Structure formats: C-alpha cells, structure tokens
Amino acid sequence: MSNIVVIGAGIAGISSALSLQRSLPHAKITILAEKFSPHLTSDIAAGYWMPYLVSFPQPDLLNRICRDTFEYISSLVKKEDAGAMWQSGYDVSREEREVPHWASLVKGFRRLSQEELDGFGGGYKSGHFFTTLALEPTTYIAYATREFLSKGGMIRQGRVKSLHELTAEFDTIINCSGLGARDLVGDDQVSPIRGQVLRVRAPRVKHFFCDGDYYCLLNSNFVVVGGTHDEGEWDTRVNEETARKIMEENVKRIPELKGAEIISHHVGLRPFRTSLRIEKETIRNAEGRETTVIHNYGHGGSGITLFWGCARRVVELLDIERSHL
Template sequence: MKTVRVAVVGAGVVGFSTAICIAEALPICSVTLLAEKFSPDTTSDVAAGMVLAEVFPDIPLERQRRWFKNGFDHLLDIAQSEHAPEAGVMLSSGCQIFKEVPAEMKPFWSDTVIGFRNMTDRELKRFPNHKFGQAFTTLKCECSTYLPWLQKRFRKAGGRVEQRKVNSLHELSNNFDIIVNCTGVGSRTLVGDNQVHPIRGQVLKMEAPWLKHFIRDGDGMSYIYPGIHSVTVGGTRQVGDSRLQADEGDSKSILERCSKLEPSLRRAKVLHKPVGLRPGRRSPRVEKELVELKGRQVPVVHNYGHGGWGVSFAWGTALDALGLVRQCLHEMPLQAKL
C-alpha cells in the first residue's frame, strides 16, 4: 500500500492535537502540518487554557460530553505524569460563582471534573454579590508551553511541519490526498464559512504568586486563573472585533471587575496584555466533505469553530476528526491506495 498524504492546516491546539491523533494512529499516513503562525503567535497562546465548557446548541449533548471527557482524561494523564512541567499542564482547584441561581445547576461536565459540589453559605460569604457557586478541581493547560510540547510529540510520530500561509485549498490538491482544516477564524476565508467570526479576547498576565485557586464568574466575563508562571486575569468577549492590540479601557475594566472578586489583585504587577481572536461559531464544525479541487474530488475533514473552548475540546474533536480520516481512507478508490 502506498502512503496516504495528509495535510493538517492550522497550528493551534486543535490543529496539533488532530495532527498527532492521525500521525500516531495511522502509520499509513504521512502527515504534514502547515500554518502561517506557530506558538507563541497563535490564538491558543493567549488562551487561559482552563478546561471548562458551555453547551453548543447544535451538537448532541452526548457528543459534547464525550469530547469534554476525552479532552479532560488526555490532559489529566499528562498532569499526573513526569511530562507535566514540560507540557505545562496542571490540576487547578477553585470556584465558579453566579449572581443568580443558574437554571442548570449541574453542568454536563460536572461528572468529569474532580470533586464537583455546590459551595456552602460560608464560602459564598466572600462574594456578597453572588447567590450560588460551584467548587471543583479541573485542569489548566499553559498553551505557550503545551504547543511546543505537542509539536515535539508530533515530530516524534513522524509528522512534518511547514511554515507557510495557505490561501486556498487548491494549493494543496496536487501534493495531498486528504486535507484536514483546523484554521479557526481563518476558515471564514479559507473555506468561505460565514458562520465563523472573530470574538476578541483580551487578558492580563499578572504576577501574583500568592493566588492558588481560580475564580470564574458564571457569566464568563470575569475570571482569575493562577498558572505556573503567572495569573491570567480576564477578560473580554467582543464579537466581530478583530483588533489585536491591547486596549487600555479593557485593561482597566478587567482589573476593576476582578479586583472586586479578589482584592489582592490591586497589589499585583501586570506583566503583559495579550489579545487573541477566538473562532466564534454557533457550534464547532467537525465533519467531512468532498471538495472539487483542480478537477478531482479531494476529501476535506473540518475541525474548527470551538469559540473559547478549544483547549477543553481539542483532543475530543481531534479523535472525531481521526475517525473521519479513517472513513476517508475506506472510501478512497482502490488504485489510490495501491
């Protein structure tokens, strides 16, 4: 059997996770990952990397539960291994608090994280503007460390990496048999998906080594996530906004909101103010299609549109994308495989 040439486009957490799943599981495939930007210049690098989730409206809940569990278990294995410091993956305990009692008091992922429970009145006393809270242990993944570690793992599995901008799938049709699209916001232009749009996220990386527990407001707008080297304090969720420079007004607003939750932040030093564009979409697109490229039908597997939940769902959707690549292999004409 001849080698099947697979291109994975996109070097964020979804792209590298997908490329590794294919390279490690399918020795018949020669996998090349292509991207214009690599760590530290990807959207994933700005992400706080907390493993949490919200519900996507168009994906069956069972499938989302599986994505989340696969992602959680994958990162938990790393966090509990000798690779944890090099991969930048750690366990993180804390709370999610709500100004009003949410309709869904037990999120679909509550059975997957560790020790999920409702907070006591005594614990909530600390947050007088909030009426309800949940305490649990989850994972935090520092993507600026995790992405280079994934790249190393991908190369070890025989994967190749190429830095170049892919403007059109037609550019890849002569050199690859299967294309896997993990381009996030870039899918708007690369495959003409107008459902995907930028959601601008600005955070502050702060020096506050005394903070050990995360706090997240249930509205998703204010959060404090202690990490290995700094504390990620956020955030913004500006739909359709593509500005990549830090905004002083946003920085002030973030600090003001989060200092109400954690007053000691007023004494913390701001290290830098990164900005990233989340790939907003009503629901992620994880599916395959046949695309006519230069007169031939080329299978394209899509895996993008995770919004702010790329780290949480990357490994889960990568395993689904691997399943779709397997289907493409089965459907290929026999002469292509010989």
C-alpha cells in the first residue's frame, strides 16, 4: 500500500490530498503542515476564478488546469457548504487588451462599450463583463478537510526542514508548501507578491470590479477590497496609509462602496514563481533508496484559479491510469 505525505494544508495541499485519495482509495495519505486554515495565504484570497500573476510556459497545460478547476468549482455550487458561487462583474484596463484565452470558459463574456468604461472614470480603454466563479477558500478548505478525514485521511502538525527527513516513513512526497518551498527545497525562484486587502460590509455592491490595480470582489458575508501587488515584499504588517488609499481609489470607481463598514484588514504573500512548479522528481537517501516527489507550488495570484487542475496533474504525474482521474 502506498504511504503518501502531502506537505502543506493550503488550497494546493488539501486538494492534492483529496484528488489522490479519490484515485487511490487504499493509499495511506497524511497531510503534514506547519500552519492550518484559517491562518494561511489561501484564507486571504477572495477566491475569484481569473488567471492573475502566474507564470507557466506550457499554455496548453495551463489551459487544461484552468478548465479543470473551473469545471470542478462549478460542480461545487450545488453543495451549500463548499463555498462556491457564480459572480458577475467588470474587468477593465487602461490599455487595449486582447480577448483572454479563458474567455470561452466564463459565461456571457462581452466587450464593454466606451460609455460603460467611462462610467467608472479612470480613463479605461478596454474591458469586459462576464460571469465567473468564486470559491471562498476558508469554507472550501473546511469542506475538503471534512471529506479527506471522513475517508481515512490523516493530518499532522509539524515543520519539515528537509524532504529527506520524510523518506524513511513515506514512499511518496507531494510538496505543496507555497512560499515555504523557498526554504524547504532551496528554491530561490519563489518569491512573495505582497497583497493588502480590506474586508468590508457593503450590501449595495452587486458586481465585482477589477482594473489590475484596484479591485472589489464579493464573498457571501463581506466584500474584499484591494489591493497591492508588491513584488519581493515580505512585510505582512498592515499599512494604514495603504488601506486608506485602497478604499479611496475603489470608492472613486464604485460609489456604492462609500461609507462601507470596515470589518478587518489583511496582508497575504502570494507565492509567485518564475514558472509554476508542477513536476516530478526522484530523490535518493544516503543508502540510495529512491523516493518520488511531486512538486505543486508557485501559484502566485491564481492558487484558487488553478488548484483542482493542479491536484489532478499531481495524480497524473504519479502515473495513475488516466481512466481513474
């Protein structure tokens, strides 16, 4: 029987564990993580399905990963405790932009007229209206964890210093350590893109809005107002001046936000990598014994957009027959 350890309990870790469990019902699967939800980067995400701040040089595979995730989130909408929902809104830009590769996946994708763009102020030149999916990460991680535990999955707390310390106990390691991969496997291609956001109560806001700098994304109990994308910045303290500017700029674009009650402030570090790492490696211990490692990290600002496609890819990389996927 396979004895598999998944490092990381964020959206990448729990989903990889679940996907493996569904394909290998007899395997022993343990999630091993230093920290758990709701204290993770995954919990800070608004959870919108929209590729953003991610790099991957294989467009066909990336499209498949995006599609698999979109279809999976769509299947979760009917489960009331999974945190999935459809959301409609505006994605605008000050540049002329081509139709994105994912336009055919989302619903009702249409180009905005100049009159609609002018309605936001800000000198926008192009933009689209569409309906996409949102998956509230904290709710989903709790849902996925319940399923994982109910099917015999195990969870353990601990910090892993080196993959080699796991090779005596496990035959397969799935590395979903996000930004932690920088230390864990010495990967200096991984770096943070800091994001600061506010959660506010704004019941008059009915559509999401995003212009690449500022955004306003709806969850069921609050609206996430953002944000920053500070490359290479590790500071997780809330900057009050930044928070004030984020609110001010969003109110200029979405007047319904005016007077919104601030619930909380958050800062998260997006685990960016020069290329998303979803690949297999074999490591050897001092006695020459081989252990399979599948890396699944570096999702940047798209961890919720990619998580299920990546989790399926983990299974595929373990050479489990496609018919089981």
